[in-house]
Amino acid sequence: MPSVSTLSPAPRSPSPRTDSLYTLLVFLSLVLVLVVVILSAYLRLAGSGLGCAEWPACYALIKSTAGGTESLASAHLVPAWATVIHRLAASTLGAMVVGITLMALRRRRLPGHNTGLSLAVLGLTVFLSVLGYKTPSPLLPWVTLSNLLGGMAMLAMLWWLGQRSVSAVGGDARAPSLRPWARAGVFIVFFQIALGGWVSANFAALACTGLPGCGDFPWLDGPWRESLNLFRVLSITDGGVIITGDVAKLIHMIHRLGAVVAFLYIGWLGWRGLRLGDRYRGTATSMLVLLLLQILLGVAAVVSSLPLTMVAAHNALAALLLLSTVNLMHLLTPATEK
Template identity: 35%
Template sequence: MNQDNYRIWVAVTFALSLCVIALGAYTRLTEAGLGCPDWPGCYGFAGVPKSETQQALAATRFPDAPLEADKAWNEMLHRYVAGTLGLMILALNVMAWRRPSRPKGLPALLLATVIFQALLGMWTVTMDLMPVVVMGHLLGGFTTASLLFLLWLRLGTTSSPPSSVRASSGLQAFALFGLLVVIGQIALGGWTAANYAAVVCTQLPLCEVDWRQSFDTSAFGLIQPEHETYQYGVLDYQQRVTIHVTHRIGAMVTAFVLLSLACLLWQQRALRGVAGVMMVVLVGQIVLGITNVVASLPLSVAVAHNVTAVLLLLSLVAVNLQVHRMRQLGRYPNRIASRMGS
């Protein structure tokens, strides 16, 4: 397989990773995370039990988890597509090692990530939706998509920027800061969802209750007391309000940081494209977040909010790579320009 076809394979794998993220969000939002009480099968079968005999056997095996076919199919579809993604990433590694010129580090890191992601998927079920595991599973999915996107960008051929184009160390540091802020906000969103705190506040801009007087930092304890199940959440009302309000404040901080970053990027003509994409995605994400509050978390909007979050993360990955390339061009103009033009 030549380099162009390899990059197409990476692009298809990346697109599938976005589908897995969307399906994961849909599975969680339809309360199908425990649609199958075991892993990797479903009630002891490779697929959802269909016949009356299979369903009777499923009821015998898991008497405390009655079969709900719709939820079980949601869960198994997510597992099937995620499994396909894992096989495609394995194939990426095989193809990378067959050609010395292809990068090896990123495919290997992707394979390690997707293996750990599979473990998190198993623990999500076996630990009955423990919030720290659910949040970790979401972050693992976003990491997989980001690494695939980064690999696709690095495989691309890019013409050399004008010799006058440079990126300062300050801009590079602020771009990295923006990336870290977005990752932190995504983690807050994952923690909000995992603790069922998404609709605990129904008014804007923060909350209808006096959250300042009852702000409870224990809401962010990653290791929660053991419960038989964490489905529908185990934290009290004030703790959920604390999580929700912190997520909203985080959204405001993120918007301010990215707006500041966009202003800095806009000063460089070569960076205006990625700055514009970043701002369009940010505005879309803000609109979706407000709609979630006003319309009480519609399923389609909530799924779109998850997908747009990963798109925002990817835009920051692109920004950081572009700034890094320009920074390197300033340090090693001859070497970097010849590499980018090859």
């Protein structure tokens, strides 16, 4: 009687066609996230009253409704086409993320593939969907900040998944020494984006309209604890105007201070990337160009009294700068590492 093997067959690797579909889904999702992030910034800024016809008197005006509160500016400044495209892109993105997750589970045995990161993208998608299911009150800054940072985190993770699926890099003898600094660079850019989002969520854009400082503000005696309170609730006057005060000045100037730190660090990191050679030169150059444009655009926005399109472009450049920094970390990480 012939013997019967008890060994299980080797797991089947995904076909090249499946790999190509996975990569295509990741990069299409990346484009959709970028669209959602940019439109979210535009809708958020327009809804706050930025660039409204009665500027700046119409900025940060709130009215009471049956279900809570909403921005007065959102009724006439937020275009319908932007809202429709935002919702359509977000819905399509959710379906595509589910497909990416299912395909990622089939690819879990491949070298350098990070199934946990794919599951994290799915979890983040569910969280943002629940958070945006019902439009929250503009008086809760943490909700606005969560939406912004969730979108930026999805953008960074999808870029990492896409790059790891199409290229195997690493091998430069100098790369390991710069890799921890690149990780720190990703964190610094992400943290600076969070500070900018905190300014927007707290309606602090007009708190400091001059450069470089904010007048004779008593920094040592300022309300530091309240300005950094992630769960603070904004107060409004009887006329529906959000009360900002000294807290908004602190929030605004902390963002400016963070911009200086980010400029110096990312500038140094990009310069180090240039010195590593041709493989890193394109990414490092992109980092430096985007960094310079971001600083110039931020200064120009303040000088020009914060036009809506310019501030929205400032948000878009921040997303691209994050992607370029993540890409440098990808280039510095061997293909065998997740």
